[in-house]
Amino acid sequence: MLREAAPMYIDNAGFTAKVLMALPRARRRVETRRLLLLLGSALLGTVITLVLAGNQLVAFGTLVTGHLARWGAVPVPWLGSTFTIATAAAAIAIAAAGWWGWSRAR
Amino acid sequence: MNPSDTDLIARVLASDDRHAFGELVRQHQSAVRGFLRRLTGGDHALADDLAQETFVAGYRNLRKFRGGSAFSTWLLGIAYNRFRDTRRRHNETVEWTDTITSAPEIETRAPPASVAVDLQLDLAAALARLSPDERSAIHLCYAEGLTHEEAAGVLGCPLGTVKTHLLRAKENLRAHLKTWAPA
Numbered sequence: 041m042l043r044e045a046a047p048m049y050i051d052n053a054g055f056t057a058k059v060l061m062a063l064p065r066a067r068r069r070v071e072t073r074r075l076l077l078l079l080g081s082a083l084l085g086t087v088i089t090l091v092l093a094g095n096q097l098v099a100f101g102t103l104v105t106g107h108l109a110r111w112g113a114v115p116v117p118w119l120g121s122t123f124t125i126a127t128a129a130a131a132i133a134i135a136a137a138g139w140w141g142w143s144r145a146r
Numbered sequence: 147m148n149p150s151d152t153d154l155i156a157r158v159l160a161s162d163d164r165h166a167f168g169e170l171v172r173q174h175q176s177a178v179r180g181f182l183r184r185l186t187g188g189d190h191a192l193a194d195d196l197a198q199e200t201f202v203a204g205y206r207n208l209r210k211f212r213g214g215s216a217f218s219t220w221l222l223g224i225a226y227n228r229f230r231d232t233r234r235r236h237n238e239t240v241e242w243t244d245t246i247t248s249a250p251e252i253e254t255r256a257p258p259a260s261v262a263v264d265l266q267l268d269l270a271a272a273l274a275r276l277s278p279d280e281r282s283a284i285h286l287c288y289a290e291g292l293t294h295e296e297a298a299g300v301l302g303c304p305l306g307t308v309k310t311h312l313l314r315a316k317e318n319l320r321a322h323l324k325t326w327a328p329a
Binding site: 052066 | 162164167168171172175176179180183194197198201202205206
C-alpha cells in the first residue's frame with residue numbers, strides 16, 4: 041500500500057527549462073581562444089617588425105633616446121615622481137584588466 | 147533508445163553540453179520533485195524551488211559524482227540536504243507537517259480496485275504527519291524502491307538509523323490508520 045501511495049509521475053511542465061536557465065553561465069571557451077589568438081598575433085607582429093626593421097629600428101631608437109636625453113636634461117623637479125606614479129598606475133591598470141579578462145574567460 | 151545517465155554525464159563533463167544536462171533533468175525531475183513534495187508536506191512551490199536548487203547544485207558538483215551509486219540516488223541526497231538546510235534556515239518555524247491536508251492525496255496514484263480511495267487519502271494524511279526523517283525513509287524505501295543502504299546514503303546517516311526511522315514510521319502509520327485495521 042505504501043508503494044501504491046507513491047507520488048505519480050510529475051509532468052515536466054517547463055521545469056527543465058527553468059533549471060537550464062538557472063544554470064551558471066556557459067564557460068567562455070571561444071573568448072579564451074580569441075584572447076590567445078590576439079596575444080599571439082601581437083607577439084608575432086612584434087617579432088616580425090623587429091626582424092624586418094633591422095637598422096632602421098636602431099636609427100629610430102637612437103632618435104628617440106636622443107630626444108629623451110635632451111628632455112632628461114631639462115630640470116623638472118616633479119618629473120621623476122610623476123613618472124613613477126604613472127608607471128605604477130599603468131601597471132595596476134594592466135594587472136586589473138588582465139585579471140578581469142581572465143576571470144571572464146573562465 | 148534514451149542515452150544512459152553515464153553517457154549524458156560524460157557529455158556534460160566533456161563539453162558542458164546543456165542539452166545533455168537537460169535530458170538528465172527531464173529523466174530525474176519527477177523523482178526529485180516527488181521526493182521533495184513529500185518532504186515539504188505537499189508544498190509544491192517550495193518543493194520545486196528546492197528541486198531547481200538540487201539540479202543546479204548537481205550541475206556544479208557533477209565532477210564529484212563518482213558513480214558509486216545511481217545518479218538518481220546521488221540527486222536525492224542533494225535534494226535531502228537542500229531540504230534540511232532550508233528547514234534549518236527557517237529555524238523550524240515552518241510547521242512542515244501542518245500543510246499536508248490536501249496536496250498529497252491529489253497526486254497519489256490512482257488506487258487499484260482492491261484499495262479504497264478513502265484508505266489512500268488517510269494514508270497520505272498519515273504519511274504527512276510523520277517526521278521529515280521518517281517520511282524520507284519511507285518514501286525512499288517504498289516509493290523510490292531504494293535499499294536500506296541506499297537510503298542511508300541519501301539521508302547521510304547510518305544504516306541503523308534508517309531502520310529505526312522506518313520502524314517508527316510504520317508504528318506511527320499503524321497508529322494513525324488503526325481504524326482501518328482488520329477487526
